[in-house]
Amino acid sequence: MVEPVLRLDGLRKRFGGLTVTDAVSLAVAPGEIHAVIGPNGAGKTTLIHQVSGTLRPDAGRVLFAGQDVTGLPLARRARLGLARSFQITSVLPGFSALENVALAVQGRSGSSFRFLRPAAAEAMLNEAAMAALAQTGLAGRAAVPAAALSHGERRQLELAIALAMQPRLLLLDEPLAGTGPEEAERLVALLQGLRGRYAILLVEHDMAAVFALADRVSVLVQGRLLASGAPAAIRADPAVRVAYLGEDEAA
Numbered sequence: 004m005v006e007p008v009l010r011l012d013g014l015r016k017r018f019g020g021l022t023v024t025d026a027v028s029l030a031v032a033p034g035e036i037h038a039v040i041g042p043n044g045a046g047k048t049t050l051i052h053q054v055s056g057t058l059r060p061d062a063g064r065v066l067f068a069g070q071d072v073t074g075l076p077l078a079r080r081a082r083l084g085l086a087r088s089f090q091i092t093s094v095l096p097g098f099s100a101l102e103n104v105a106l107a108v109q110g111r112s113g114s115s116f117r118f119l120r121p122a123a124a125e126a127m128l129n130e131a132a133m134a135a136l137a138q139t140g141l142a143g144r145a146a147v148p149a150a151a152l153s154h155g156e157r158r159q160l161e162l163a164i165a166l167a168m169q170p171r172l173l174l175l176d177e178p179l180a181g182t183g184p185e186e187a188e189r190l191v192a193l194l195q196g197l198r199g200r201y202a203i204l205l206v207e208h209d210m211a212a213v214f215a216l217a218d219r220v221s222v223l224v225q226g227r228l229l230a231s232g233a234p235a236a237i238r239a240d241p242a243v244r245v246a247y248l249g250e251d252e253a254a
């Protein structure tokens with residue numbers, strides 16, 4: 004079997020008396036889009052926080068690219084190639100789309116442009132930033148201030164910023180939240196275009212999008228992994244239907 008990019012091994016998190024993540028184990032293979040779904044309060048966001056490094060699990064391990072990162076803070080994980088997008092606003096409204104992405108490229112590159120003359124360094128930053136904008140369909144909007152972008156375009160920009168980090172894993176936390184049907188369709192098409200090139204861990208409430216995008220779906224209910232498998236198997240799983248629809252309708 005191919006070595007997974009991300010492996011969660013028996014993660015557990017409690018808030019007071021409430022076990023919000025209960026012995027969760029799952030793996031994301033290279034190039035795989037792995038969706039985590041579940042009813043409100045199932046623990047999806049808490050799980051994502053433990054992957055990104057915002058929250059420390061009480062037990063279990065997070066293995067990223069073969070390395071145990073359970074004790075590493077968010078910034079260190081990001082440097083290893085774990086990029087989180089959406090539900091965090093990393094966009095600077097007064098800067099153009101291009102400048103926003105160029106800043107991310109600069110952050111990633113650290114001091115590697117140090118030996119170049121400023122004009123050459125800027126050209127290289129802009130080139131890398133343009134490539135990320137092109138990947139998210141925003142090349143034609145590069146000069147537009149982020150504040151003047153539509154909601155959907157801002158989402159595309161957030162994705163471009165994440166891609167500019169050249170991630171090994173993209174954590175997408177509700178990418179479609181707050182988007183209209185047309186914007187949602189455009190974003191789904193965009194994410195489909197990334198299929199196979201990035202490993203993606205996706206939390207999303209829009210089931211049509213989840214089933215259009217995911218190679219594998221894991222279902223969380225009350226902090227526990229109820230099922231994990233191919234979308235068709237998950238859709239047909241009686242236990243999943245009970246969790247979502249109530250027992251009668253699943254019968």
Ligand SMILES: Nc1ncnc2c1ncn2[C@@H]1O[C@H](COP(=O)(O)OP(=O)(O)OP(=O)(O)O)[C@@H](O)[C@H]1O
Pocket residue numbers: 018023041042043044045046047048049050
């Ligand atoms: N910091 C916290 N302290 C105490 N309880 C918390 C904390 N964060 C989350 N919870 C509780 O943990 C449970 C899971 O919350 P979480 O936000 O992870 O679920 P979710 O699946 O992302 O929900 P939603 O789909 O509504 O966003 C909820 O009962 C929530 O009230």
